[in-house]
Amino acid sequence: MITFVPRDKVSKNWTIIGPILSIFLTVFFGLLIFTFLGYNPLETLYQVFLSPFSRIDRISDIFVKACPLVIVGIGLMLCFRANVWNIGAEGQFIMGTLLAGSFALLFPSVETKFFIFIMMVIGFIGGALWAFIPAILKTKLNVNEILVSLMLVYVAMLFIDFIVRGPLRDPMSFGFPLSKPYPDGAIINKIPFPGIGYLGQLHYGILLILLLIPISWLFVNKTLSGFKINVLGSAPKAAKFAGFKQNTITITVLLISGGLAGVAGVIEVSANIGQLQPEVSFGYGFTAIIVAFLGRLNPIGILFAGIIIATVKLGADNAQMSMGIPKVVTGLFEGILLFFLLTGETLQKYKIKWLKDT
Amino acid sequence: MDALMLTIIATSIPLLLAATGELITEKSGVLNLGVEGMMLSGAVGALGAVLWLENPYFGIIAGGLCGVLMASIFSIFTINFMTNQVATGLGLTIFATGLTGLAGAPLVGKTVPSLPKIEIFLLSDIPFIGEILFKQDFIAYLSVAIIILITYFLKYSKSGIVLRAVGDDHQSAHSVGYPVKKIRWYAACFGGMCAGIGGAYIPLVLTPHWSEGMTAGRGWIALALVVFASWIPWRIIVGALIFGGITIAQLVGQARGWPIPSQILSMMPYLATIVALTMISGRISKSNSVVPASLGKPFFDTQ
Numbered sequence: 001m002i003t004f005v006p007r008d009k010v011s012k013n014w015t016i017i018g019p020i021l022s023i024f025l026t027v028f029f030g031l032l033i034f035t036f037l038g039y040n041p042l043e044t045l046y047q048v049f050l051s052p053f054s055r056i057d058r059i060s061d062i063f064v065k066a067c068p069l070v071i072v073g074i075g076l077m078l079c080f081r082a083n084v085w086n087i088g089a090e091g092q093f094i095m096g097t098l099l100a101g102s103f104a105l106l107f108p109s110v111e112t113k114f115f116i117f118i119m120m121v122i123g124f125i126g127g128a129l130w131a132f133i134p135a136i137l138k139t140k141l142n143v144n145e146i147l148v149s150l151m152l153v154y155v156a157m158l159f160i161d162f163i164v165r166g167p168l169r170d171p172m173s174f175g176f177p178l179s180k181p182y183p184d185g186a187i188i189n190k191i192p193f194p195g196i197g198y199l200g201q202l203h204y205g206i207l208l209i210l211l212l213i214p215i216s217w218l219f220v221n222k223t224l225s226g227f228k229i230n231v232l233g234s235a236p237k238a239a240k241f242a243g244f245k246q247n248t249i250t251i252t253v254l255l256i257s258g259g260l261a262g263v264a265g266v267i268e269v270s271a272n273i274g275q276l277q278p279e280v281s282f283g284y285g286f287t288a289i290i291v292a293f294l295g296r297l298n299p300i301g302i303l304f305a306g307i308i309i310a311t312v313k314l315g316a317d318n319a320q321m322s323m324g325i326p327k328v329v330t331g332l333f334e335g336i337l338l339f340f341l342l343t344g345e346t347l348q349k350y351k352i353k354w355l356k357d358t
Numbered sequence: 359m360d361a362l363m364l365t366i367i368a369t370s371i372p373l374l375l376a377a378t379g380e381l382i383t384e385k386s387g388v389l390n391l392g393v394e395g396m397m398l399s400g401a402v403g404a405l406g407a408v409l410w411l412e413n414p415y416f417g418i419i420a421g422g423l424c425g426v427l428m429a430s431i432f433s434i435f436t437i438n439f440m441t442n443q444v445a446t447g448l449g450l451t452i453f454a455t456g457l458t459g460l461a462g463a464p465l466v467g468k469t470v471p472s473l474p475k476i477e478i479f480l481l482s483d484i485p486f487i488g489e490i491l492f493k494q495d496f497i498a499y500l501s502v503a504i505i506i507l508i509t510y511f512l513k514y515s516k517s518g519i520v521l522r523a524v525g526d527d528h529q530s531a532h533s534v535g536y537p538v539k540k541i542r543w544y545a546a547c548f549g550g551m552c553a554g555i556g557g558a559y560i561p562l563v564l565t566p567h568w569s570e571g572m573t574a575g576r577g578w579i580a581l582a583l584v585v586f587a588s589w590i591p592w593r594i595i596v597g598a599l600i601f602g603g604i605t606i607a608q609l610v611g612q613a614r615g616w617p618i619p620s621q622i623l624s625m626m627p628y629l630a631t632i633v634a635l636t637m638i639s640g641r642i643s644k645s646n647s648v649v650p651a652s653l654g655k656p657f658f659d660t661q
Binding site for chain 2: 004006033034037085087133137141142143144146147148150151152154155158159161162165166286289290293324325326327328329330331332333334335336338339342343345346350
């Protein structure tokens with residue numbers, strides 16, 4: 001019989017051991033399920049976890065895939081730290097993309113690359129507005145933000161589908177649900193490397209991560225606002241006692257996370273797709289939830305988490321092509337990983353003790 | 359008119375079952391956000407069982423068992439390992455989406471026979487009402503029976519009162535000597551069973567084949583229904599029928615070519631959920647005691 005005994009203080013060791021052990025346990029249990037369902041575990045292991053590292057252009061694609069996950073994950077980190085459960089980042093991603101994309105299509109001949117910054121601002125506003133709905137309902141009427149933000153994902157998916165098949169459809173698209181291509185100024189270029197050319201899809205958009213991570217690190221660790229967010233999440237009573245404005249914090253973290261999801265959408269579409277289509281997100285908003293947790297709600301952790309999860313996503317694509325495994329299996333690994341990570345959090349606070357049966 | 363009512367009822371049954379199960383889970387103080395995942399696994403389990411054993415009734419059993427299996431995973435982590443319930447529930451849905459995608463892949467393109475209708479002797483001959491209420495399938499009758507039993511259980515039985523006590527104040531319930539963790543395990547597994555059977559209803563009656571993510575947010579709407587019903591069982595019936603009605607109304611609208619784009623019509627159930635949650639929020643203000651007081655809080659038993 002196992003029981004838990006509270007620790008005197010939070011274990012530093014488990015903060016590091018937890019995620020690493022979780023990854024190993026996830027691989028083990030994941031492969032167990034694959035074996036059980038009749039797939040070759042070794043080939044699955046190779047395809048899902050190792051094949052993305054097999055060529056240099058594949059490695060750079062990991063960073064491309066990690067880019068939206070990290071940006072959305074940073075936003076969600078703020079929410080989850082404040083104990084605000086925004087699980088609708090997928091919808092905010094879509095609405096940010098849609099608003100910025102519609103704006104870009106108004107200027108078919110714009111060429112200056114400065115335009116992309118305007119699009120990011122508009123994408124931020126679009127995502128933030130979509131997150132403002134659960135924010136205002138939560139703070140004014142105490143409506144559960146989990147359900148509202150999630151319902152708005154379905155609404156956003158249907159809405160972009162409507163826009164791309166209806167008002168914004170390109171008459172030259174031969175019946176495909178696609179908008180006109182973005183103008184040159186709205187396209188994020190790939191990074192050329194002297195002597196090598198392009199590395200996979202590696203584009204300038206990932207530079208934003210290099211900016212975002214230090215800023216968000218400073219924000220959560222060195223500013224009063226960051227401190228208030230932490231207190232609200234970990235000790236709501238203390239926050240109230242200290243006179244922190246709970247509603248303001250809730251609205252702020254939702255707006256920032258919605259906005260960042262919108263920015264991630266702008267970068268993803270401007271760099272990789274170049275026009276609007278019914279599906280722009282491919283589940284980034286949901287996967288980023290796992291990324292935020294795997295990264296221990298910490299900017300640097302989220303960077304590594306984004307890279308790990310992006311690897312698995314790309315590996316799953318490869319596994320689908322070579323083994324016919326449906327792409328959704330990444331969810332299997334993500335779910336198990338989340339279970340173990342959360343258990344690791346318990347072990348930070350509690351020691352395991354073996355009780356003899358009496 | 360008969361046919362319309364029948365489709366509305368059929369659409370609301372999965373919601374009804376899943377929401378009822380979640381109500382019991384939440385009454386014990388456990389918030390399981392994995393309803394969508396449990397419904398998906400119930401759907402895939404039911405399809406697999408019916409294809410294998412060629413009897414739709416095994417689909418009900420398999421669906422329930424798959425739901426219980428998923429709820430057990432949830433319970434191990436949240437109740438025994440004291441993990442965050444919100445995050446674990448989300449994880450369960452993500453996990454189940456992946457698992458059912460994998461398990462359902464060989465089932466794609468296969469169809470199963472529908473669950474037979476059972477006519478209740480004499481009652482089914484009553485005009486209109488008989489057609490709607492007494493020529494239903496087994497799960498429909500089961501769901502009504504569950505609602506009645508649950509109402510009685512929560513209000514009048516001793517175990518029901520213990521369950522509510524555990525959900526309202528787990529420390530006190532523990533110090534009086536009730537096994538908090540065990541009761542929560544049972545409640546969560548009951549929730550899983552209901553969600554699993556509700557999920558099974560989708561392939562067994564509504565659309566007789568597998569497609570990835572075929573529950574399409576019904577699990578989340580069921581969660582909203584529990585709030586909408588303010589944790590009172592019979593109100594779930596009302597809520598589920600309203601949502602069934604809205605879903606069918608937008609389908610009818612699409613079929614009849616209303617001058618509203620189909621995507622906008624398809625948004626209706628989701629928008630209605632938000633509206634319903636907003637309307638009910640006034641009544642569930644913090645001063646009100648309808649919300650189980652320990653909902654979502656992990657329980658640590660001091661030894």
